[in-house]
């Protein structure tokens with residue numbers, strides 16, 4: 648499993664500890680809490696907005712995914728409020744940076 652090659656294809660995987668079930672971020676083969684092996688699973692892509700900003704006509708938000716991983720992404724539909732539920736609709740790597748696009752769920 649290679650996190651970045653999957654992300655490039657638009658698949659957002661997360662690593663989760665087999666022992667203590669912690670979601671480990673940045674993604675890793677090993678748990679940073681109990682040093683057990685992690686396994687990989689596809690992320691639900693669902694999260695909550697914890698912060699947002701607007702640049703020109705585009706909103707960007709920090710979202711907490713699955714109550715643990717914080718990512719920065721662009722909001723492609725809707726106007727964000729803190730606490731809104733979002734879903735990641737696209738992700739990848741551009742110019743050596745991870746990017747995420749998200750929509751706001753009703």
Ligand SMILES: [Zn+2]
Nearest residue numbers: 664667678681
């Ligand atoms: Zn662990």
